[in-house]
Structure formats: structure tokens, C-alpha cells
Amino acid sequence: xxxxxxxxxxxxxxxxxxxxxxxxxxxxxxxxxxxxxxxxxxxxxxxxxxxxxxxxxxxxxxxxxxxxxxxxxxxxxxxxxxxxxxxxxxxxxxxxxxxxxxxxxxxxxxxxxxx
Numbered sequence: 001x002x003x004x005x006x007x008x009x010x011x012x013x014x015x016x017x018x019x020x021x022x023x024x025x026x027x028x029x030x031x032x033x034x035x036x037x038x039x040x041x042x043x044x045x046x047x048x049x050x051x052x053x054x055x056x057x058x059x060x061x062x063x064x065x066x067x068x069x070x071x072x073x074x075x076x077x078x079x080x081x082x083x084x085x086x087x088x089x090x091x092x093x094x095x096x097x098x099x100x101x102x103x104x105x106x107x108x109x110x111x112x113x114x115x
Contacts (some may be wrong), residue, residue: 045069
């Protein structure tokens, strides 16, 4: 996973690289009193989620706003994201996938690589 500042420092791009070539990108941008994110998913849709929390407390909860390129309302897509920052070197992400009216959650834990 890599992060970089984009759009003249106004947004953060998160690139997820996986061994099975299911690379994905999420872009996080300020939106009034919160943060809007768009997830460019390997399932060929783009869910948008928003939080009203700046993450100052070490936790950000993104809730579903809408999704583009969804083939059917019951087609699989990411629905929610919870990010927990544990100091400056650790991050956990809890993604909720929705398909056929059922939700499944998967947690990912990341640690900053030594440079």
C-alpha cells in the first residue's frame, strides 16, 4: 500500500497493490466538515463514502453515499470503511462489502515499512 499527496496537496491517493493483481486506488479529499473518498474498485465500480470526522481522535468512519458503474443494485460493492490510526506507524482498515443484500467485513492491518 502506498500513499501520495495529489492535486496540489488537496487530496491523498491510496494505492493498494496485491499479489493477485487486484490493484485498487482510493482518493480522500476534504469536503466541508469531513472527508469524501472514492474507491476505484477492482470489481469495476466506484463507491463514494463520507465521514464527518476529521480523524483527530484516531478513528474515521466512512459511510456510503453512492456508487457509479454498478451493474445492478444487488451487485457487489464496498459499502463502509472504518480507519483506525494507531500512532504514526500503524493503520487498520475495516471494509464492508455488500452483495445480494448481505454484508461481509474484512479487516486489514498495516505497519509503515522501514525506509
